[in-house]
Amino acid sequence: MSGASTEIAVAPVTPLRIIILGATSAIAEATARLWAPGGARILLAGRNEARLNEIASDLKARGAAEAIDWPLDCASANASAELGKMVDRLGGLDILLLAYGVLGEQAELERDPAAAARLITTNFSSAAAWCLAATAVLEKQGAGTLLVIGSVAGDRGRRSNFIYGATKGGLALLVEGIAHKLAPLGARAVIIKPGFVDTPMTAAIANKGPLWAKPEAIAASIVRAGEKGGPEIYAPGFWRGIMIVIRNLPVAIFNKINI
Amino acid sequence: MSEPFVTRSDILSWGRVVRAPQRVATPRFRDELDKLLGAANGASLLPIGLRRSYGDSCLNDTGDLIDMSRVDRFIAFDPAQGILRAEAGTSFSEILRLIVPHGWFLPVTPGTRFVTLGGAIANDVHGKNHHRAGTFGRHVRALGLLRSDRGHLTLTPESDAALFASTIGGLGLTGIIEWAEIALVKTDSSSLEVETIPFENLDAFWSLADASTEKFEHTVAWVDCLSRGESLGRGIFSRGNWTPYGFHDAHDDKTWKRVVADAPEFLLNPLSIGAFNELYYRLHAGRPHTKLQHYVPFFYPLDAIHGWNRLYGRSGLLQYQCLVPRATEREAIRALLEEIAKEGQASFLAVLKTFGDVPASGLFSFPRAGTTLALDFPNRGAATLALLTRLDAIVRDAGGALYPAKDGRISREMFRLSFPRWQEFEKDPAMSSDFWRRVSA
Numbered sequence: 001m002s003g004a005s006t007e008i009a010v011a012p013v014t015p016l017r018i019i020i021l022g023a024t025s026a027i028a029e030a031t032a033r034l035w036a037p038g039g040a041r042i043l044l045a046g047r048n049e050a051r052l053n054e055i056a057s058d059l060k061a062r063g064a065a066e067a068i069d070w071p072l073d074c075a076s077a078n079a080s081a082e083l084g085k086m087v088d089r090l091g092g093l094d095i096l097l098l099a100y101g102v103l104g105e106q107a108e109l110e111r112d113p114a115a116a117a118r119l120i121t122t123n124f125s126s127a128a129a130w131c132l133a134a135t136a137v138l139e140k141q142g143a144g145t146l147l148v149i150g151s152v153a154g155d156r157g158r159r160s161n162f163i164y165g166a167t168k169g170g171l172a173l174l175v176e177g178i179a180h181k182l183a184p185l186g187a188r189a190v191i192i193k194p195g196f197v198d199t200p201m202t203a204a205i206a207n208k209g210p211l212w213a214k215p216e217a218i219a220a221s222i223v224r225a226g227e228k229g230g231p232e233i234y235a236p237g238f239w240r241g242i243m244i245v246i247r248n249l250p251v252a253i254f255n256k257i258n259i
Numbered sequence: 260m261s262e263p264f265v266t267r268s269d270i271l272s273w274g275r276v277v278r279a280p281q282r283v284a285t286p287r288f289r290d291e292l293d294k295l296l297g298a299a300n301g302a303s304l305l306p307i308g309l310r311r312s313y314g315d316s317c318l319n320d321t322g323d324l325i326d327m328s329r330v331d332r333f334i335a336f337d338p339a340q341g342i343l344r345a346e347a348g349t350s351f352s353e354i355l356r357l358i359v360p361h362g363w364f365l366p367v368t369p370g371t372r373f374v375t376l377g378g379a380i381a382n383d384v385h386g387k388n389h390h391r392a393g394t395f396g397r398h399v400r401a402l403g404l405l406r407s408d409r410g411h412l413t414l415t416p417e418s419d420a421a422l423f424a425s426t427i428g429g430l431g432l433t434g435i436i437e438w439a440e441i442a443l444v445k446t447d448s449s450s451l452e453v454e455t456i457p458f459e460n461l462d463a464f465w466s467l468a469d470a471s472t473e474k475f476e477h478t479v480a481w482v483d484c485l486s487r488g489e490s491l492g493r494g495i496f497s498r499g500n501w502t503p504y505g506f507h508d509a510h511d512d513k514t515w516k517r518v519v520a521d522a523p524e525f526l527l528n529p530l531s532i533g534a535f536n537e538l539y540y541r542l543h544a545g546r547p548h549t550k551l552q553h554y555v556p557f558f559y560p561l562d563a564i565h566g567w568n569r570l571y572g573r574s575g576l577l578q579y580q581c582l583v584p585r586a587t588e589r590e591a592i593r594a595l596l597e598e599i600a601k602e603g604q605a606s607f608l609a610v611l612k613t614f615g616d617v618p619a620s621g622l623f624s625f626p627r628a629g630t631t632l633a634l635d636f637p638n639r640g641a642a643t644l645a646l647l648t649r650l651d652a653i654v655r656d657a658g659g660a661l662y663p664a665k666d667g668r669i670s671r672e673m674f675r676l677s678f679p680r681w682q683e684f685e686k687d688p689a690m691s692s693d694f695w696r697r698v699s700a
């Protein structure tokens with residue numbers, strides 16, 4: 001072996017620079033736990049500073065090179081100014097995960113237009129502002145991925161939750177367009193559509209059946225979406241089939257069933 | 260704000276015998292706990308972990324449960340000193356995935372890694388190394404306890420010795436353990452050199468046990484509890500030490516096999532259990548042999564089949580774990596095995612382990628110097644309960660104790676005999692459990 005070159009070319013591994021909006025959500029935290037062991041640098045934006053802090057310590061123990069608390073109300077922040085500061089802090093952006101949102105109660109939202117408007121602002125208007133701000137950053141970089149958590153509820157309006165569903169449906173359309181715009185530039189955008197997930201958002205629903213997934217399962221789909229694929233991913237994957245059926249049910253039948 | 264406590268009928272303990280619906284809250288953050296204490300409206304509370312306790316000590320059907328398994332963050336890990344601080348709901352499985360690559364291991368582990376830090380402390384669990392390391396509680400340097408009457412406390416063995424001794428092994432009844440700091444042990448690798456030695460009867464077991472404790476960090480024996488007469492107490496002895504071969508490979512939980520449905524009851528009849536015991540003994544009975552094993556199959560053989568408890572069908576299983584002290588252990592273990600063999604209500608898994616002299620830190624800690632026998636019985640109602648009552652009598656006469664983590668039926672009298680210092684216990688007035696109502700009634 002002497003004389004022969006034993007040098008192995010090692011590609012420099014730069015840790016992923018990740019921004020998570022709504023970092024205290026169960027799905028976001030489960031996802032961050034999967035990113036941490038790879039030595040990612042993760043910026044955690046959310047309202048509750050103490051909780052962000054607890055999550056940051058955990059991610060550091062799990063191997064994150066850096067975990068930065070960024071106390072912020074994402075729904076009312078000036079997205080583009082704030083995102084600029086975040087990207088500066090990280091020195092670039094590889095992944096932005098938009099994970100905040102509220103479920104609300106359909107009956108209550110129908111009774112109270114102000115509450116409905118607030119939900120629409122949080123889930124759609126403010127989220128759209130972040131998506132557009134992120135698009136500008138990714139466009140300039142010519143690289144990076146925007147990951148947005150949508151919902152299967154956004155695939156067809158149903159009487160039980162069409163206000164929430166509309167915000168998620170709108171977001172899906174927006175992300176689809178952004179993905180289209182970014183594609184030739186080398187960047188990506190993906191909307192992740194979970195089905196039923198066992199999180200505090202859905203805690204009031206007792207005795208969850210076989211369609212329910214743990215946040216960890218959704219997290220695995222999100223991490224995969226960060227690596228490849230898009231612009232639309234169902235999580236877990238079996239929801240794609242279910243939603244094809246639901247979207248294609250003739251109205252005459254659809255209107256008779258209570259889902 | 261939606262109601263934090265939700266009535267659920269899918270909350271069972273590991274034995275799956277008690278099926279009453281439970282009201283459960285599932286917090287994710289420590290800052291939610293104060294509110295939960297307030298939201299109980301006078302109903303009693305009980306913090307729980309991953310419900311790997313078999314009986315009713317992790318159930319509270321007339322009150323509320325606080326499922327701590329999502330309060331599961333690492334707070335600080337010092338890989339140089341081997342000190343870990345984590346929230347109470349963190350599982351042993353996650354802890355191992357973090358610490359093993361750094362060359363550390365849990366100081367004590369039970370036979371499943373799907374237990375939480377809080378649950379392990381509240382039962383002061385023991386492992387195969389009890390004769391060296393004592394119980395888990397001895398390795399707890401500090402813990403955060405939330406009491407309904409005294410708020411947030413930080414306990415060390417020195418700071419509040421009495422409340423610390425109540426909380427180690429305290430069955431969730433002294434308050435909510437919010438976090439704990441433990442001292443880890445350094446290991447040379449993530450594998451063990453394991454010797455497997457068949458023994459033909461109880462006498463042979465005792466000599467093997469005597470010969471092994473000095474030289475082996477981990478010892479345990481499996482017993483065929485259907486064998487009688489000359490071969491009463493025949494079994495397989497297993498003993499191991501960490502190897503110095505230098506790999507530090509943590510496990511990955513992605514490869515579980517799952518039991519998704521209850522097995523039909525007829526699967527577990529005396530005939531099939533007998534056949535299993537015979538087969539298991541014969542499989543291992545050849546010559547003694549030594550092999551290298553990763554820590555997962557060595558410490559956690561049953562975890563390979565996630566949900567194996569469902570193999571016992573809808574009626575569930577009753578586990579019985581007792582301990583008999585040194586002075587009486589030989590006669591008592593013989594009497595217990597004779598009683599079981601006579602009945603023919605065999606157990607799939609009968610495990611014998613000798614405990615060492617290291618004193619436990621808790622008032623309700625189960626381990627003490629002597630020998631422990633653990634058995635799983637398919638729940639056959641009255642017949643099984645009657646057998647267990649006869650076993651109780653043998654344990655009582657021997658001056659022994661029963662393990663609350665495995666119990667769903669013992670009397671107040673038996674509990675007090677098992678834990679003679681019960682009067683010193685500093686219970687939290689808001690906490691209770693099905694188990695506690697029975698043994699304190």
Ligand SMILES: Cc1cc2nc3c(=O)[nH]c(=O)nc-3n(C[C@H](O)[C@H](O)[C@H](O)COP(=O)(O)OP(=O)(O)OC[C@H]3O[C@@H](n4cnc5c(N)ncnc54)[C@H](O)[C@@H]3O)c2cc1C
Nearest residue numbers: 308309310311312369370375377378381384385430431436
């Ligand atoms: C296959 C198998 C093998 C086992 N092997 C062993 C063994 O070798 N040695 C051994 O000692 N045990 C063994 N056990 C029993 C198991 O280790 C204990 O029951 C353990 O305490 C379970 O932990 P858990 O997180 O599931 O807690 P749970 O069963 O949910 O709760 C256990 C107790 O802890 C209390 N508790 C839980 N969390 C908290 C908290 N945050 N604050 C205060 N109290 C709390 C509960 O109220 C309850 O009293 C085994 C169990 C199984 C299923």
